[in-house]
Amino acid sequence: MPEQLLFATEVILNGLMAGVLYALVALGFVLIFKASGVFNYAQGVMALFAAMTLVGIQTGQVPFAHLINTILGTEIHHFGWHVPALLSILLTLGVMILFAILVERVLLKHLVNQEPIILFMATIGLAYFMEGFGDLMWGSDIKKLDVGLPQGISETIDTTTYEWFGYGFFIDRLDIAATIVAVILVISLTLFSQYTKTGRALRAVADDHQAALSVGISLRRIWVIVWSIAGFVALVAGIMWGAKSGVQFSLSLIALKALPVLMLGGFTSIPGAIVGGLIIGVGEKLFEFAIGPMVGGATENWFAYVLALIFLVFRPQGLFGEKIIERV
């Protein structure tokens, strides 16, 4: 196999893995948009908040410690315990469900029947509030996330490909773990929406709000459920991305990576988010590999959007989005 072809193959494989990570973020957007028509600007911040909460619970950090110490003149920072990873994840999930209930009670309930742009604005406000609230609750230091995920080069793939081709491929074990988790997540979400009563209610709301309401489906309950699921997806994305870079403010910016995926895959399709993520991941990595050196590199951020725009021109509803039909 020619050397350049081997390199390109390695780039494609890594692009696919990166695409899975983008898709994980995009999934959260899709779930909420599909069920409520809201483009949730706060999805990236939800991933950050979930990851901060997970590390905080796991390491026994006292929430709002700085505030408490300032008011009471105390010096407490930690409870002195270490919570096992799985239990921490479950407790964090509980926090995200509580967050979903609060969002519905405090925000969405008051905005029923408002224009989508109003709901979008509300999520912008929510995002900035959560940024500050997360900082206040857990502090703004960079936290190491350790839930036992494997990391670093996969020796098996490296050795095997070296034996086959004389060149060992680099695949990060974290990316492999992320792919497995994403596959399980998508299958679970599909089964949930196809075969459970709540899932069918979600689909009914997604299809037609008014019709769903007329048959007794509670829109408010559905919103809590869908925001809870989006919170869970945000937690998964936060764990995967947080394991790469530590848990820090910049985690909220991963939403930027999801936008071209959504433009390409459509805002209403779970398979679209996955396929879109893979296309963006492979496309941007291949472009950087082949064309990047000729144009000074750092092409990935803008090329992802170029790719998405090209798809948008030919399929405005996205690759898997529902066709927009306006009846006059």
Added chain:
Amino acid sequence: MTFKRTAAVALTALMAASPALADLVFPSLSYRTGPYAANGIPFADGYADYFTLVNERDGGIGGVPARVLECETGYNTEKGVECYESTKGEGALVYQPLSTGITYQLIPKASADGIPIHSMGYGRTSAANGKVFPWVFNYPANYWNGASHAVNHVLDLNGGDLSGKKIALVYHNSAYGKEPIRTLEELSAKHGFELSLLPVDHPGQEQKSQWLQIRREKPDYVFMWGWGVMNQVAIQEAANIRFPMENFVGIWWSGSENDVIPAGDGANGYKALALHNTGSDFPVFDDIQKYVVDAGKAAGAGDQIGTVLYNRGLYAAMLAVEAAKKAQEIHGTADITPAMMRDGMEALEISEESQAALGMPNFGPTFTVSCENHGGPGLGAVQQWDAAAQTWSLITDFGPSDMEVIGALIEEDSAAYAAENGIEPACS
């Protein structure tokens, strides 16, 4: 009665006429919020704590209390300029913009207003030419010195010969990240190493392409000009591809605890350049504990003391205080103005003795500032991370940079700035 009344009126008039010794104001353009808060907080804490120490222990600078005027920039250039505009009227003596973007915006403003700027280890490198930039100082070292320090370090590791070696620069794709490129290109031509450039787009959370390229091309050394999340991801990716960490050298803005801790043991052996010493094993920290922390006057929670960026804030404050003392000495008054402060900065001399007297022996390099050279001799050191001990340690002394190359670049760039802005280079 008339005499008494006259005497009282005269005394009142005299008191009114005598200038009251106002506080010496040192604005702190900090960023305790936003994407870079984790780095901004320890610097701001160190900066504030040193002034608190000087006030509590020494009764101020020359008997006049120092007042730190903190303004939140969020590392945002527009907010930084707003902070400058809103604080300059308070009698600000010197600005530490703590951002290259803010520094560039403030250079013309502060020069027009007659307020000195100290951009320590960042900002416009050619501002080291005091004949063109009389109000801007960037001692003890700048980015171009840093590029040379990194090359000098690998020269030392290779017996002074880098011919045939490959060095890759992974850099933040911004004006800041591009700063060392010209210097490294010059040094590449001089020492015969091959330089490859790998830009990383902001914020730098995804660097797979760059590190796959490094894995393919197998450079002997990787230098990094990163900031924020880019640092943590780069160090993690380097560990993932098993790049030898002792051959990975970051600039001083890529060498704090924040950058290495997320990568765990994988970061062990990673190196970064240093403007100042590491840790808290200096007498000054005993005083900080006694007069600042124990007195409940610490700027933060007290958990950052001795970290790299806390020490940088502390060091910047120490240099500001020493310059203020020099200004008081030159002008024979404790109540100094920004113009006097500038004179103090231009006559600053940091020796081993002066640092030892401050409880900071060998904390930073020794240097002097002059009108011609606002950047000092450009000394720097190399520090290395020990993941098991969770500590940074200096592994070299503060050494020189290649001023033959850098001096020429500074001259060229500052001459271009002078020509663009109609400045006649001169020493006052």
